[in-house]
Amino acid sequence: MHALRRIYRSLRPEGVLLDLHPQPEHAGVEVWLGGRVERLGHVEQEEDIRDILEARARLDLVEGDGWYLTERRRFFDLLSHFPSAEEWLEYQAREGYTGVVSDELLASANRLLAAGGGEFVVREPIRASLLKRLPRPGSDDPRPGFGALPGK
Amino acid sequence: MLAMDMNGEKIERAAESIPASLRPKVSFVVTDIAKVELPPGAYDVAILSHSL
Numbered sequence: 001m002h003a004l005r006r007i008y009r010s011l012r013p014e015g016v017l018l019d020l021h022p023q024p025e026h027a028g029v030e031v032w033l034g035g036r037v038e039r040l041g042h043v044e045q046e047e048d049i050r051d052i053l054e055a056r057a058r059l060d061l062v063e064g065d066g067w068y069l070t071e072r073r074r075f076f077d078l079l080s081h082f083p084s085a086e087e088w089l090e091y092q093a094r095e096g097y098t099g100v101v102s103d104e105l106l107a108s109a110n111r112l113l114a115a116g117g118g119e120f121v122v123r124e125p126i127r128a129s130l131l132k133r134l135p136r137p138g139s140d141d142p143r144p145g146f147g148a149l150p151g152k
Numbered sequence: 153m154l155a156m157d158m159n160g161e162k163i164e165r166a167a168e169s170i171p172a173s174l175r176p177k178v179s180f181v182v183t184d185i186a187k188v189e190l191p192p193g194a195y196d197v198a199i200l201s202h203s204l
Contacts, residue, residue, distance in 0.1 A: 002186040007198045010190035019200045055204035096159075 004062045008133060015133045017068060019059065023075070023125040024052040029101055031109050032081075033118035040108050043122065045099035059129075068131035075127055082120040085109040154195075156181045156188060 007017060026042035026049070062068060082088040085106050092099065109120055157163050160182045167180045181188065185203065 003200075003204065006185060006188070006190055007200075009192050010195050011198060012193050012196055015196050015198070017198045017200065019204065021200070021202055021204055059204060 004058065004067070008062075008067050011133045013133065013135060016071075017131040017133065018128065019131065020126055020128045021055060022048070022052055022078075023127055024049045024056070025125055027099065027125070028123040029105060029109070030121040030123060031112045031118055032121050033112055033115075037121075038108075038112060041101065041105045043099040043101055047098050063131065066134055066136070069134055070129050071132050072130040073127065075125065078124045078126050080122045080124070082122075084113055085120045088120050088122065153178045154181065154190075155179070156183050156185060158182065158184050 011017065026045055028042050029040045031038045031040060063070060080088075080091075082091065085101075091097075112118060113120065155163070155166060155178055157166075163180045163182050170178060
C-alpha cells in the first residue's frame with residue numbers, strides 16, 4: 001500500500017501507472033527441440049503465488065478507494081529461454097527466485113536436451129494493467145487532480 | 153527518468169546495459185519504493201514490473 005501511495009503522490013494529476021506482474025499460476029516448463037515443443041510440467045512456486053494474490057488485493061483496494069482506474073488490461077506469456085536446465089537453475093539462484101521443479105522434470109529435460117540444439121523454456125503468464133491516476137475528492141491541494149493522500 | 157530496484161546487482165547491470173544516448177536521461181538508484189522520497193507530481197508514468 002505504501003508504495004502505491006508514494007507512486008500516486010509522485011505522479012502528475014493526469015499520470016498513469018503501468019503494472020506488470022505474473023498471473024497467480026505456476027509457470028510452465030517446456031523443451032523446444034527441432035521445431036517441437038515438449039510440455040514437461042510446471043515450476044512449483046506457492047510462495048510467489050501467495051505474494052501475487054496479496055499484491056493484487058492491495059492494487060484492487062486502492063482502485064476500489066478511487067485512487068486509480070484501470071483503463072486497459074492485457075495478458076501475455078513471458079518466455080525465458082535457457083540452453084539447459086542447469087543454466088535455468090543457476091539463473092534462479094542468482095536472482096534469488098524460489099520456484100523449483102521436480103527431479104523427474106529435470107531428468108526429462110536433461111534427457112531431451114542431451115543431444116544439443118534444444119532450449120529449456122519457462123512460460124510465465126503475465127497481466128499488464130494501465131491505470132489512470134484519479135483526482136482525490138476533498139483535495140486540499142489547489143492544483144486540479146492533485147489532492148491529499150488517502151490516510152494523510 | 154528514474155530507475156530503481158532494491159537489488160544492487162540488477163541496478164548495476166541495467167546501468168551498464170543502457171544505450172549511451174539514454175545515459176544522461178536516466179538515474180539509477182538502489183532503494184525501496186516504499187522508502188524513497190519522490191518529488192510530488194513530478195512524473196508522467198510509473199512502471200512497476202514484478203514489484204508490488
